[in-house]
Amino acid sequence: MAILLLAAAVAVLLGIVIALSFRLGDRKQVASVPPAAPVAEHVLPHGSQIDAMRRGIPIDEEATPLPMARVLNTDLKRERGYPMQPPTIPHSIDNYQVTVNTNRCMLCHARANAADFQAPPVSVTHYMDRDDQFLATISPRRYFCNQCHVVQTDAQPLVANGFRDIDTVLAAEQAAAGGDR
Numbered sequence: 001m002a003i004l005l006l007a008a009a010v011a012v013l014l015g016i017v018i019a020l021s022f023r024l025g026d027r028k029q030v031a032s033v034p035p036a037a038p039v040a041e042h043v044l045p046h047g048s049q050i051d052a053m054r055r056g057i058p059i060d061e062e063a064t065p066l067p068m069a070r071v072l073n074t075d076l077k078r079e080r081g082y083p084m085q086p087p088t089i090p091h092s093i094d095n096y097q098v099t100v101n102t103n104r105c106m107l108c109h110a111r112a113n114a115a116d117f118q119a120p121p122v123s124v125t126h127y128m129d130r131d132d133q134f135l136a137t138i139s140p141r142r143y144f145c146n147q148c149h150v151v152q153t154d155a156q157p158l159v160a161n162g163f164r165d166i167d168t169v170l171a172a173e174q175a176a177a178g179g180d181r
């Protein structure tokens with residue numbers, strides 16, 4: 001018991017000493033931290049995600065935060081990466097409440113209102129329950145729109161992404177096979 005207590009006390013002391021030395025180290029380095037360069041320059045290939053997320057700034061130095069990204073509000077529908085991708089939201093959704101009492105999204109995206117607002121109505125899947133039965137109103141499992149649909153911002157990617165959609169893959173295969181398929 002006494003040995004355990006002693007070991008615990010030593011561990012706590014060690015922790016304090018280490019924490020203190022880190023804080024001192026931090027303070028000494030503040031002046032030498034270079035300002036973070038624009039993100040795009042730091043986009044690194046696959047395999048260096050952690051580095052890229054830190055924009056190449058060493059782990060023991062503090063990065064200057066980037067300016068807040070702005071939500072893109074172009075009203076232009078975006079291409080989907082694959083057929084069942086929930087489309088991204090092409091407009092800003094500031095102050096659109098989705099709560100137990102009200103669903104702002106359905107003001108425009110419900111079938112009955114869509115024409116008035118020139119909005120695409122939610123597709124039939126949004127009225128289906130988990131047994132594929134069609135309901136008269138939006139299905140509870142599609143009620144919280146932002147679970148699946150998100151806005152996009154003008155933030156620069158921090159990690160390189162090599163995603164190719166199926167049409168690109170097929171086109172490449174076809175070209176390789178001499179284009180006779």
Ligand code: HEC
Nearest residue numbers: 075077087088089091093096104105108117118119145149
């Ligand atoms: C004031 C009406 C209005 C409200 C409220 C609204 N939308 Fe929209 N939405 C539109 C219109 C109109 C479009 C068609 C593109 C455009 O003009 O922005 C659209 C487009 C979309 C699309 C793109 C569909 C596609 O096929 O690419 C998604 C997804 C979407 N909205 C989701 C939402 C979500 C989620 C909410 C709630 C957080 C919401 N909308 C609230 C009017 C609205």
Ligand code: HEC
Nearest residue numbers: 084085086105109120121122123125142143144145147148
């Ligand atoms: C569980 C995920 C999920 C939720 C929650 C969800 N959606 Fe979707 N949504 C999808 C998927 C997947 C698609 C594309 C395939 C499809 O239509 O089912 C889609 C398609 C859409 C489309 C395009 C329809 C079309 O015909 O092009 C709109 C608009 C939309 N959703 C709006 C909404 C709104 C508004 C809500 C909230 C009331 C909502 N969605 C909730 C997954 C979801």
